[in-house]
Amino acid sequence: MGGDVGPDVVVPAAHSALEQNDDLSIILVGDESILNQAIGRYKAGTHDRLHVHHASQSVEMDELPSHALRNKKDSSMRVAINLVNDGTADACVSAGNTGALMATSRFVLKMLPGIDRPAICTAIPSISAHTWMLDLGANVDCDAEHLLQFAVMGSVLAKAVDNNEHPRIGLLNIGEEEIKGNEQVKQAAQLLSGSHLNYQGYAEGDDIYKGNFDVVVCDGFVGNISLKTSEGVAKMIARFIREEFSRNLLTKLAALVTMPVLKAFRNRIDPRRYNGATLLGLRGIVIKSHGGADALAFASAIKVAVVEVRESVPERISKQLESYLRHRQAI
Amino acid sequence: MGGDVGPDVVVPAAHSALEQNDDLSIILVGDESILNQAIGRYKAGTHDRLHVHHASQSVEMDELPSHALRNKKDSSMRVAINLVNDGTADACVSAGNTGALMATSRFVLKMLPGIDRPAICTAIPSISAHTWMLDLGANVDCDAEHLLQFAVMGSVLAKAVDNNEHPRIGLLNIGEEEIKGNEQVKQAAQLLSGSHLNYQGYAEGDDIYKGNFDVVVCDGFVGNISLKTSEGVAKMIARFIREEFSRNLLTKLAALVTMPVLKAFRNRIDPRRYNGATLLGLRGIVIKSHGGADALAFASAIKVAVVEVRESVPERISKQLESYLRHRQAI
Numbered sequence: 001m002g003g004d005v006g007p008d009v010v011v012p013a014a015h016s017a018l019e020q021n022d023d024l025s026i027i028l029v030g031d032e033s034i035l036n037q038a039i040g041r042y043k044a045g046t047h048d049r050l051h052v053h054h055a056s057q058s059v060e061m062d063e064l065p066s067h068a069l070r071n072k073k074d075s076s077m078r079v080a081i082n083l084v085n086d087g088t089a090d091a092c093v094s095a096g097n098t099g100a101l102m103a104t105s106r107f108v109l110k111m112l113p114g115i116d117r118p119a120i121c122t123a124i125p126s127i128s129a130h131t132w133m134l135d136l137g138a139n140v141d142c143d144a145e146h147l148l149q150f151a152v153m154g155s156v157l158a159k160a161v162d163n164n165e166h167p168r169i170g171l172l173n174i175g176e177e178e179i180k181g182n183e184q185v186k187q188a189a190q191l192l193s194g195s196h197l198n199y200q201g202y203a204e205g206d207d208i209y210k211g212n213f214d215v216v217v218c219d220g221f222v223g224n225i226s227l228k229t230s231e232g233v234a235k236m237i238a239r240f241i242r243e244e245f246s247r248n249l250l251t252k253l254a255a256l257v258t259m260p261v262l263k264a265f266r267n268r269i270d271p272r273r274y275n276g277a278t279l280l281g282l283r284g285i286v287i288k289s290h291g292g293a294d295a296l297a298f299a300s301a302i303k304v305a306v307v308e309v310r311e312s313v314p315e316r317i318s319k320q321l322e323s324y325l326r327h328r329q330a331i
Numbered sequence: 332m333g334g335d336v337g338p339d340v341v342v343p344a345a346h347s348a349l350e351q352n353d354d355l356s357i358i359l360v361g362d363e364s365i366l367n368q369a370i371g372r373y374k375a376g377t378h379d380r381l382h383v384h385h386a387s388q389s390v391e392m393d394e395l396p397s398h399a400l401r402n403k404k405d406s407s408m409r410v411a412i413n414l415v416n417d418g419t420a421d422a423c424v425s426a427g428n429t430g431a432l433m434a435t436s437r438f439v440l441k442m443l444p445g446i447d448r449p450a451i452c453t454a455i456p457s458i459s460a461h462t463w464m465l466d467l468g469a470n471v472d473c474d475a476e477h478l479l480q481f482a483v484m485g486s487v488l489a490k491a492v493d494n495n496e497h498p499r500i501g502l503l504n505i506g507e508e509e510i511k512g513n514e515q516v517k518q519a520a521q522l523l524s525g526s527h528l529n530y531q532g533y534a535e536g537d538d539i540y541k542g543n544f545d546v547v548v549c550d551g552f553v554g555n556i557s558l559k560t561s562e563g564v565a566k567m568i569a570r571f572i573r574e575e576f577s578r579n580l581l582t583k584l585a586a587l588v589t590m591p592v593l594k595a596f597r598n599r600i601d602p603r604r605y606n607g608a609t610l611l612g613l614r615g616i617v618i619k620s621h622g623g624a625d626a627l628a629f630a631s632a633i634k635v636a637v638v639e640v641r642e643s644v645p646e647r648i649s650k651q652l653e654s655y656l657r658h659r660q661a662i
Binding site: 125126127140141172175182204207209220221224229231232234237240241247257258260261264265268 | 505
């Protein structure tokens with residue numbers, strides 16, 4: 001329980017998740033006394049499926065992952081991941097330092113066989129439903145083989161969560177002729193074309209939002225910049241809408257009349273509903289919540305964990321990889 | 332006059348640009364008879380500052396740049412760039428094949444001394460005004476030195492067009508600790524820190540829209556994906572707004588009341604107003620219009636050319652580079 005999101009977010013989020021899932025139990029990991037105080041502050045109070053597990057340390061948001069790994073062996077993050085590793089918990093949800101969460105998860109849980117690196121994956125709203133995008137920042141430099149592994153993992157996630165039997169995979173690239181793509185992307189396209197995945201070709205930046213693809217694969221540098229760019233555009237547009245509606249008395253009146261429409265619109269692109277990115281490729285389920293999440297957003301991240309546990313995502317990735325490797329050997 | 336944008340877009344755009352600029356002359360390059368017919372169709376008809384220059388060929392939108400370069404020596408694109416090269420014209424504006432435009436410009440006009448590669452640069456609307464971003468797709472792989480050259484060119488453009496004496500330069504990067512950036516970006520940051528530019532550090536994807544930076548520098552792969560991502564988000568949001576307003580009679584009524592506000596909002600982010608990307612680094616001015624531009628958008632691209640001619644952008648880039656090189660030798 002480190003980071004920007006404190007018990008006042010996590011406790012109500014846990015309560016709401018418990019209310020919605022009868023077979024869910026939650027273990028809050030962190031400073032016992034602080035957590036118990038927070039639980040006491042909420043009406044719902046204690047819950048028979050809400051438990052507290054003490055951890056004496058916490059990882060700072062700006063702490064170097066290597067430092068956290070060496071010096072924070074009793075941090076809430078480390079202890080929570082240990083609980084997944086020893087089978088006490090089925091998944092870990094954290095709003096903490098992304099780098100530390102990834103390094104610690106990788107160190108404690110280890111990678112699935114056949115996966116070299118974890119990737120950060122999340123669902124991004126699109127015109128038709130949503131697009132799974134990975135990697136969103138775990139890996140700066142990726143070779144073609146990594147991109148292929150991301151495609152396998154993203155495909156499994158789309159299958160598991162959306163009941164989508166043949167997720168359409170796209171490889172993020174640019175559209176200019178003759179300079180089309182860098183070497184890694186071109187090689188990854190060849191690997192994907194030869195795979196048993198439903199590879200649909202190159203996706204351009206705007207395809208993420210068009211709904212042409214169910215999974216869009218890219219390296220973490222490009223993915224992170226694309227995701228942050230999207231946040232920037234959406235925030236600017238929201239601000240412009242607010243400004244135009246508060247320009248004068250007449251526009252303010254128009255805002256009143258339009259309120260239900262604007263609310264419906266806001267709900268539709270509410271980033272809180274899309275909170276909860278999966279650290280894919282680990283031998284266990286770890287979900288990263290946005291650092292600035294509120295209770296509603298954090299509850300979304302818990303929901304992601306619930307679905308992935310129910311659908312045995314890591315096990316399915318393993319199986320899919322085995323079948324891919326068999327397929328490749330057969331060629 | 333090849334590509335998606337035909338004379339029915341270019342002729343009215345030229346007319347409107349001529350009306351707005353008394354010292355402007357325009358030479359339409361393409362099939363003489365088609366152009367003269369198009370000119371005849373418009374009310375304004377001929378204009379004493381509107382000329383036609385015949386070219387017998389045109390470059391197709393999907394033609395390989397190398398093919399165009401070898402086989403289309405009398406294409407409208409090649410002839411228009413020749414006119415810039417021999418001093419008949421001060422700038423070339425084209426909505427044609429980007430790759431061919433770049434290759435032909437580079438071949439005919441040559442690069443400015445000290446610049447290795449051209450970069451595509453445009454102004455992107457931000458919360459405060461706009462951000463100049465480059466490269467947007469000319470160069471897939473860039474080293475640190477290229478990124479530095481882009482920063483110099485972007486800085487000159489921001490100075491020239493916005494009268495901004497000290498444009499704030501940002502280097503596009505991702506925010507994760509310890510995995511911060513790839514090698515090129517880290518090296519470019521060092522070069523920029525040691526330069527005489529007003530380098531402000533790393534920019535994340537959302538900073539493009541926040542107005543914290545006047546110029547954001549990145550390689551063409553990342554830049555193109557970021558730009559296209561932005562287009563995708565904006566289009567999705569516009570569609571969601573339309574859908575919410577057309578849901579039922581009540582929301583349609585709300586749309587009527589809100590029309591002036593929605594229009595003001597739409598104007599503010601109208602991509603046509605931002606049409607016209609500069610191919611920076613050449614010994615001449617070449618502006619690329621969006622392939623799907625209408626007359627209003629194409630007129631914006633002409634306006635960009637007018638400003639860059641007036642401000643002698645290529646000459647200023649040369650001077651700035653010289654002063655940078657002196658600065659570097661002095662260290």
